[in-house]
Each structure stands twice: as C-alpha cells, then as structure tokens.
Amino acid sequence: MELTFNLPGLETIEQRTVPLDSSTLYDVLIVGGGPAALTAAVYCMRKGVKTGLITLDVGGQVAETSTVENYMGYRHIEGISLVQRFKEQVEQFEIGFLQGYKATKVIDGNIKKVECEDGNVYQAKSIIITTGKRWRRLNVPGESELTGKGVAYCAICDAPLFKDKDVIVVGGGNSAIEAAIDLAKLAISVTVVQLLPALTADKVLIDELSKFTNVTILYEHEIKAIHGTSAVEAVTVHDIKNKKDNTLSVQGIFIEIGLVPNTELVKNVVSLNEYGEIIIDCSCRTSRPGIFAAGDVTSVPYKQIIIAAGEGAKAALSACDYVLTNK
C-alpha cells in the first residue's frame, strides 16, 4: 500500500483573531477567504485600519488544488499547505474574523452594509469583494437532483469511488483532461464529452490521456439529461453535427467545464461584465465608490493565485486610501 501524508508542516503561531462584531463600524470589511482576501487582510491590518473578514471557507479554490508550482517562493507546495500559511499570516493580527457563514447581500451607502447568513448585518466604510469563483454547472435535467449521487465536480476527491464503473467527463480543458486521466486508471470506461471539435487542454495532458485504451472522446457533443432515481444510471448525449441523441449507461458524470463568479451578493450594486465578473479599474475600484474588488471574481485577466494575491494587496491599499481621504 503506497501512502502519502498531505501535511501543512508549519510553525505554530499564536492566533489573535477576534469574532466579527455587528455593532462595530469597520474601516474595511473583506468578503471572501481566498488568496485575494487573505492578502488584503494582511495589508489592511499592517496599515492599522479597523478590519473585518467574512468568509464561508478559507482558501477558496487553492484549498482544492493538489499542488502549486508557480507561486513564487515555493518551487512546489500543496494547495492546502499554501492556504495554511496564508491563514497563519492573517491570524497573527487582531482582525474581526467570521468563518462558516456566507455573506448574502451588500447594501451600498455612505456606510456600507453586508447581510450575512448568521443573521447579522455588518457595517463598514469600505468593502472589498473577493468572493472568487465556483464550479460551473451544466443546468440540465437531473444534474442538481443527482449531485453527490454520481454527478461530481471534484475528480481528485471522488475518482476513487468510481473504481470498475463507467463514467463520463464533461469538458475539454485542463481540468477535464486531468479528471479523465485520474478516472481512466480506475474506471472500466471513460467517455469525454466535448462541445468543441477539439480539446483545449495542454498538449502534455492530451498525450497522456491518449495512452489509455479505455477512453473515448466525443467531439461536438453535449449533455442533454442525466437519469437515475437514487444514483446516476444513464446520461443522454446529443450529437450536434448529426442532430442525434444517444443514451449511455454510466454510474458517474464529472462536470469540468470551468467556473462562474460568485457575484450574487453585489448584483444590481456594482457593474458586471458579460461573464458576470465585477468590472474594476487598475486600482481595484468598482463602479461604486468605497466598494473594491479583487481576484477571480473580477474582470482582471488571468486567474492565478499570485495575481489574486497581488490584486488583494492593491485593493487593500486603495480601500485604505479611500478610508483616509473620506474621513
């Protein structure tokens, strides 16, 4: 049995965070918990402004990434370890911290308000939105009913559960092809369903996938429906070119078709682009004064950990400037 131990391996630092308080007027309130949020938190605390942070979970997409090899300072680090380091760097400060609850609505005004799932409304002079992105869904019949019952979005988590089964992977990008490779090692058969006439993944991945004999790729096909009562039993695939439907008998379907921004909480508050991302300028300012945004949730090109962290720093400095000049 080959075993690994995915440890963060850290110095233990005293935790100094304090609970977020709904009766306090914060200078800056950060919404989110990924690299942009945590970097913004460190910058704000070092600037000495009164700072709070609300997030459902810490780490965002980095926490779901197995290894990171392009964050400077680490040639090779586990996603979860990088998150732990970010978190400890934040925890050395007496920042108002609320984890485990989702911020549901941002209300603009001279004093900005953030409604939270915990039933409280938190207040601040400025807000930084760093809510990131989440998996895009197919929006086909059966998908939401069978999520967690054969419809899956995390291949590294769930691939071991599909040993000796037949599965579909939807998508043709890097994450889809990585999922197909992981699954091809265990499953009886893997069918990759790709909307486009070609795969868009990196060549190294496509080459690796082509080594497996149990993989079929359906180009210019789309998923029409997922069937099953208590678990996935079959999936209807539509052949776009020949306008034909075909139902495949499978026990799992992995949906790897990219991400959508988490912007529901600022809908009708700040301007969004055609992809639903918050439009920001080069100082991370949104269309509303005092509301800033950073990271994957914004229109900034290239979604990378290091870019999100840098943008978080910039948003924090912009927000601090705003707070000081609007006293």
Add this chain to the structure above:
Amino acid sequence: MALFDDKVKSQLSQLLSKIKNPIAINFFTQEIECPTCQTTHQFVEEIASLNDKISINVYDFLKDADMAKEFGIDKIPAIVVTDATKSIKGVRFFGIPAGYEINSFIAACVEVSGVTEPLPEAILSRIKKIAKPIHIQVFVTLTCPYCPAAVATAHRLAIENPNITADMIESTTFTPLAVKHNVSSVPKVVINDIYEFVGAQPINVFLDMIEKI
C-alpha cells in the same frame, strides 16, 4: 519500512507539540491482521512514538470484545482518540487517516488533549442541548482536500457533547458501507442513518440536521 520519512516526522512532531494533556490512541485490530489493519497499526505506533503525551492501547476486535463493546466498535481497523479519563469517547477513525486525513487526525489529537478553538456561545449552547444519541458518519477519500474540515467539525461536536459519536470512514476501505449509503461524492455526512448531506458544511448545518432528530 517506516511510514513517515524524516521530513514528515519533524512536521508531525511540531504539529503534535500543541497537545496539552495526555491522550490515548485506542486501536482495534485482530490477531491475523488485514492489510490495512497492519498499516494502520504501524501508523498509530509511529504517531505515539513522536510525543510523550500520547499513549497507545491495542485491542483485539474479537478477544477484547468487552472493549470493542465499550467503544461501540463494529468494524476494523478502528481508532478511538480519548483523553486520559475516557470522558471523550466519540472521536473515531475507521480506516487509516493518511493522505489529507492526517490533518483531521492531528486536529483530533490536539483537540481531545484540551486545546480547542473557541466556538460562538450560540453554537456551543445548541451543542450542549443535544440529549439524544447522535451518530455522525463522515465518508472520505484520502485524496480529498476538503474532507478533513468535515471530519474535524463532526469530531468537535463529539468532543463537546458525549451523546455524539463521530466517525471518519475511509470509503474505499469500507466499500459495502459506502455503497449502502450511496457515497459517490465526498465528504458525505450521514447522521443517525436518516439525514445526509455532501460537502464540508459549517457546524450550524450539522446542528440544523441533528436538531431535527
């Protein structure tokens, strides 16, 4: 061959140095050990060697039936992390907590030793009110980065209230049980075989379900 190399060993020692009061790792196996039982046995021995405050009790599932009964162990390999007086008995692991689950195992050792992060008063009072026996099963795989969070939440509930028992279950070790509960995405949480959800949800979601029972 040792499971932990020098680097992992030093990381583990550092993480386990947070342990405050003595704890016991109660390990259940059998005379002729299954392959995962063997590896898990080695795992607990190596863990215990890293910190003086960790003691280890090895029980035979069949010969020590009274102990298995006391801890409610129905399958092996099983680990129960307890404090010195066994006032906390509900923090359990079925299958080896390797891969990402090493993190939930370390967290359990530290928390059972008396070092816990403060919980909001409202949450704590909801946990203390639970009077019915509650059994939380958290199905995981060892390659799932967010499973440890779900396991740690379940274990925290068990630490705060003796009516709650919380199990990490390595899904590929206990396939029939995983199949019975239709586990195809992890973490999957099953409470008293009645309520279930998928994903590392916050503690209030666990409580919302427990309160329905």
